[in-house]
Amino acid sequence: MISYAQALERLCAHVRPLAGDVCLLAAASGRVLALDVISPMDLPSFDHAAMDGYALSAKGALDAGSEHDVGGSQAAGDTATGANQRAWEIMTGAQLPAGLDTVVPVERTELLSQGHDGLPLRIRLLEPIEPGANVRLAGSDVARAERVLAAGVRIEPAHIMLLAALGIARVDVTRAPRVAIICTGKELQPDPERPLAAGHIHNSNGPYLSAALAGMGVRVLSCETVDDTADNYERAVQRGRKAGADLIISTGAVSMGRYDFVPDTLRRLGADILFHKVAMRPGKPLLAARMDDGALVVALPGTPMAVAVGFRFFIVPTLRAMQGLSSEAVLHARLDTGQQPKPGLRHFLRATLMQDAEGRLHASVAALQQPFRIRPFAEADAWVVLPEDAGDCPAGTLVQIVSMHPAASLTFMPTHVPGVTG
Known part of the structure; x- marks a missing residue:
């Protein structure tokens, strides 16, 4: 078992930068610039x-x-x-x-x-x-030949306004990442319109991952639900590779039980296992691998909050590295609810945020943190991140906070990752 920082560094070291693409400005929102944008004119263009x-x-x-x-x-x-x-x-x-x-x-x-x-x-x-x-005056906003946007910037609506004012119709962007999703478990029922059979549950991981990836401008190639058999999982992985996936995300069957076939299946396919088990909670059994064609596989435990943590703290940094995005900022808040985390594990806790009269940010950690509970996740504003050596954290402790949403302003990127500050 390795630390979170070591695991993420190892995963990001195997990321292949995505190729460039040319995109019409009208379709560029959410894409990432592959090249600097140089102004072709003065703005304003006349006094x-x-x-x-x-x-x-x-x-x-x-x-x-x-x-x-x-x-x-x-x-x-x-x-x-x-x-x-x-x-x-x-x-x-x-x-x-x-x-x-x-x-x-x-x-x-x-x-x-x-x-x-x-x-x-x-x-x-x-x-x-x-x-x-x-x-x-002409050029008082932007001067001709000035760099207005740098490579690695995600294009937002404000950028669209600027580029349109400069008469730029097309921009060079990185190709959208291609991702395949595989949800394992014979208990999963993918069709929400069908009545649940005895012992079955609705598949919530697949819809969550699909929506979260789409919000990042990722092209979701497929979202499959397969039963607890190695052969079906293997075929789903091969379909994702054949479709050209840069990243394959699977949920479930990654721990140490009799039905946890993912590690052996990936080895049989010739994958290089980068790590298996990370010193964190939730999501400790997480696995990452690299296929011989360069595609990455991140296999998440099937519990909903293990999936949510794996997405925010492994999938998001991986996709950012693929697109050449700059690092996320690190923000902090004061704990309003004291915590006693288990030593040696990095803890990711769901929390709500508030601002006091002096403008200081406070985080209140939800009382119910069990990884099967989805409602506290839906009600949370941010993750509170407690490092492995946090020790007891009484109320008032300054802690790292991370937005639930990768595109939001409250963002986080861990330290010790190549090209990343924090």
């Missing part, structure tokens, strides 16, 4: 007005009481014109007429005269205006 008012030249008088003839009107989208140093009515977003460099808001002017068509002809400034005021 323009930040508000409705009058464009002026700083070479003229900008004092309160100064009067200015208005030569014309410029709306957003109009072709730029020459102003010959006269004032120019201008709307928000409109390009500044040539020779003008300052905008005075309309409410800080007095209209002295206007034409029959309603256009202003002469104005007076009610207040002085600073040269260059209320103008958005």
